[in-house]
Amino acid sequence: DTGVSQDPRHKITKRGQNVTFRCDPISEHNRLYWYRQTLGQGPEFLTYFQNEAQLEKSRLLSDRFSAERPKGSFSTLEIQRTEQGDSAMYLCASMRTANQADTQYFGPGTRLTVL
Amino acid sequence: LAKTTQPISLDSYEGQEVNITCSHNNIATNDYITWYQQFPSQGPRFIIQGYKTKVTNEVASLFIPADRKSSTLSLPRVSLSDTAVYYCLVGYTGGSYIPTFGRGTSLIVHP
Numbered sequence: 001d002t003g004v005s006q007d008p009r010h011k012i013t014k015r016g017q018n019v020t021f022r023c024d025p026i027s028e029h030n031r032l033y034w035y036r037q038t039l040g041q042g043p044e045f046l047t048y049f050q051n052e053a054q055l056e057k058s059r060l061l062s063d064r065f066s067a068e069r070p071k072g073s074f075s076t077l078e079i080q081r082t083e084q085g086d087s088a089m090y091l092c093a094s095m096r097t098a099n100q101a102d103t104q105y106f107g108p109g110t111r112l113t114v115l
Numbered sequence: 116l117a118k119t120t121q122p123i124s125l126d127s128y129e130g131q132e133v134n135i136t137c138s139h140n141n142i143a144t145n146d147y148i149t150w151y152q153q154f155p156s157q158g159p160r161f162i163i164q165g166y167k168t169k170v171t172n173e174v175a176s177l178f179i180p181a182d183r184k185s186s187t188l189s190l191p192r193v194s195l196s197d198t199a200v201y202y203c204l205v206g207y208t209g210g211s212y213i214p215t216f217g218r219g220t221s222l223i224v225h226p
Contacts, residue, residue, distance in 0.1 A: 091159075109156070
């Protein structure tokens with residue numbers, strides 16, 4: 001069990017640029033979540049996948065945000081035309097299965113800074 | 116989704132027991148209660164989960180009264196390394212589970 005990994009750990013970009021983050025969940029974990037976290041706040045849900053299907057999207061996920069999980073394994077989160085308000089920590093978490101007693105395992109996060 | 120309420124912050128000293136209470140008045144029958152710990156610039160880490168009564172693991176204990184409208188995370192003999200933010204979540208992971216994190220409780224352990 002190598003844990004959830006995220007890449008890159010840090011990203012600095014200029015306003016208007018596109019960025020893409022990658023998340024590799026724990027193998028055989030069917031469910032994958034993306035969150036955004038700003039300073040002093042708890043993680044805010046963005047979207048989640050059950051295998052390759054994207055099942056829920058938050059209203060926080062504007063049309064500049066897109067997420068994929070093409071083969072039900074790793075996932076990418078892309079932000080187009082970044083804005084300064086997108087600066088945050090982006091967290092990924094995976095869960096084995098939709099069982100009532102399952103827990104999420106989080107990655108270390110990707111810190112995005114938009115200049 | 117059951118909304119949770121926790122204290123914003125707590126201060127303690129090394130060696131003391133710390134109890135953090137979470138209120139979740141409208142918890143549903145199928146909901147479990149899960150606590151996470153988060154250090155700065157890291158993702159949250161699972162601490163403990165329970166449904167009713169008491170659960171204990173090597174890190175903490177979780178006390179849940181019969182009405183399940185609240186829960187208490189107990190950290191025995193805290194150390195400086197327990198300084199972190201603690202989140203209480205309730206939900207049923209067997210369906211369309213969308214975890215809702217509040218602001219959590221910021222625990223500061225003093226020497």
